[in-house]
Amino acid sequence: MLLKTNPHPRRKFGTGIPLRIKLGSRNLIYISSPSAILALFRHSKDLTTIPSIVRLLQNTFGAPKSIRMILERDNTGLSQTPIDGSNPLAEKDRYWYNMHRVLHTNLQGTSLEELSSRFIKNLEGELEKLCDGLEGNWFDFPDFSELVRRVCFKASVVALCGPHIFDLLPNFADLFWDFDANIIDLSNGKPRWLIPNGYRARDRYLAAVKKWNLFAKENARDCGDAEWDEFYGSKVMRERAQVLGKIEGFSADMLASQTSAMIWGASGNIIPAISWCLIETLTRPSLLTSVLQEITPSSAADILNISSLLSSPLLQSLFSEVLRLRTSVTVQRTPRSDFQLGSYKIPKGSVMFSSSWHEQRDPTIWNESPTLRSPVPHPLTDFWAERFLIYDDDPYSGPSLPSTTTSPTSKPPYDTTMKPKFTITPVSGSFIPFGGGKKVCPGRFYAKYEAICGMALFLSMYEIELDVKAGEVEMNKKFFFGGVMPSKNKISGRMRRRL
Ligand code: HEM
Incomplete structure (x- = not known):
């Protein structure tokens, strides 16, 4: 408080x-x-x-009390070589080292490429379904964040866990979001008698995940080093289950809690972040014009030019500003x-x-002053898509406080053709949406991919109009300290397929 x-x-x-x-x-x-x-x-x-x-x-995530013993007996650290003087455990029982290795190696490189391209393909399919039979006509929606949640959750979970999870559990999305709505009360340790609905929502979510764990284990075949298989989906989910399955005493209920946490980690933050990227862009016409220029593919064959999207200074800055303003972890x-x-x-x-x-809103660290190209103040409580852009000829630009104390003049000499660079370096230690050090979020590269390419796909496939203006949408502070906070109010609007 x-x-x-x-x-x-x-x-x-x-x-x-x-x-x-x-x-x-x-x-x-x-x-x-x-x-x-x-x-x-x-x-x-x-x-x-x-x-x-x-x-x-x-x-x-409702793990049995006995999980404490398994996690605490492993004081051997995250590296391959156990910490000197730590407990003598068999390598297969080293929970922290094995999880660290599996998560970090399988959410980078070729595994990341596979996962990401599946997410985009799934999202394209889900977005296509939205306008089935509408032939380019406008259609209304009552709640934009709910729409983003619906299409992105399915795309993200199928990429991560494979398609069978929804065949087995057709209402999995409802179970997940009902659980998510109670996550803060649960994490604060409120007892069952005080929040019976929260516990019921968690029981249902855990039971569903346990059923899927069992199904995947029973049906999966040996697929060697494959990046993906239909039963476990991504390699990260398959190797996780294999590693956890070998740890002495790691029960099916523990696995259900661990898998529930993994699925939440991979969806609970990034989906509200995609929603915010879209809301902030759609409510600012000039930003929307700039973003549309960035996402137009260079060839008609590509729906998205992934590498140019991911390296776009503006899109990276926009996503970072969403994380700066909307994350509370x-x-x-x-x-x-x-x-x-x-x-x-x-x-x-x-x-x-x-x-x-608090770190991401500290005015003694962050820049909120006018810049040469944008000569108005940029309060840290407001969204400013260009906050993380730095121009070589502008000492007032960039995310951290400028070293100069004078204000930009009204007719400054700056090069209108100069391209900015995206940077977070000047605010390291103050920009911490993904934590840091060795325990930094292993999903941060995938999160960037999902947010930037997901937003690009929405905007390249649809014209979207929201019935709100810039700055009008509030965060739901019920989720404070719970990650990326979703929007509080329903945002109605309309959209139509770009032809
Ligand atoms: C905007 C999106 C995301 C945010 C804000 C976020 C934030 C975080 C934070 C703050 C941590 C703790 C880091 C620390 O203690 O230093 C973390 C850990 C974790 N994140 Fe993320 N995350 C996001 C997306 C993802 C995605 C997409 C995945 C998976 C595909 C993921 C998987 C995980 C996992 C498994 C851990 C625990 C790692 C461990 O215990 O070693 N996250 N995340």
Whole structure:
């Protein structure tokens, strides 16, 4: 509550000073400032996420209590070579090392390409279905975010888990979003008697995932090193299940919770992010014109020119600005032994956390001033698609506070043909939607692909009009500290297939 209502706790309590917060029976230490956060990321070896992930799997994803023993007995770390003095575990029982390896190797390189191209193909199919029989006529929708959720969820889950999940569980999307609506109450550990509907929604979601786990295991055949198979879908899901299945004591209920967390991790944040990318663009006509120019393919054969989309400075900046403004995650770390953070000693076992919401809105770090090409203020509470663009001839541009204190003149000498560069480097430690260090989100490259290419596909296939103006759409703060917050209100509008 303190953090939800206080926009800049750092100003009130001091820069970089760890702040002890008592939350019920929990003692937490709030870490702020880029230097302290970067120190956490640099010291990945001295810090662990075990207590926070055990808590997440139990509270939010309903894992049996005994999962704690399996996750805590493995203090061997994330690297192939176990940490000196750690428990002598067989390699197959090293949960953290095996999961880290499987997640990071299979969400990059050729596996990422396979997953991403399947997502785009599925999304194209889902978008095509929306206008079946309408022959280019306008059709109305009552709730744009719900529409984006519907088409993107199916495209994303089929790419990740294969098509059978929806044959087996035709209402899987409803089960997922009913669960998602309760995620904050569950993660806060509210008891069943207080939120019976939340627990019921989770029970149904877990039961569905357990059924799919079993189905995939029973039907999958040995497919060697294939990037994809129809029963597990992506290689990351197949190898995850294989690794977890070998860990001594890892039960079917534990696997159901772990898989539920994986499916949520791969959809729960990125789908609201795609929605925001579209809402922010569609409500700003000049931005929409610029975005449409970026997404027009160079050849008629391609519906999308993927590599040019992913390297577009404007599209990368737009996506980053959505994450800056709409994400509220905590990044949590616990010291394995007493940990020196600057001049402060953080006791072994404490849970340290930092907040993306506060770091990403800190006016002592971020640039909100006018630039040569956009000579109006850009408050950090507002969306500005170009915030992460830097121009070589403009000392006022870029995401971090300009080093110069004078304001841009009204008739500045700047090169109108100069192309900007996209950058997040000046705000490292302050821009943390994906966490950082060795435990950084393994899905960040896929997330970028889904957001930029997903948005491009919507806009290249449809003309869309929303019944709201720029800046009018509120976030649903019920999801504060839960990731990318969705929009609060229903947004009606109309759309038609581009011919
Ligand atoms: C906008 C989208 C996303 C956001 C904001 C996001 C954010 C995060 C954050 C903050 C973490 C914790 C990092 C840390 O502790 O330093 C994380 C972990 C994780 N994310 Fe993401 N994520 C997104 C998309 C994805 C996608 C698309 C996938 C999968 C395909 C994914 C899979 C995961 C997994 C499996 C973990 C846990 C990794 C571990 O424990 O080692 N995420 N994510």
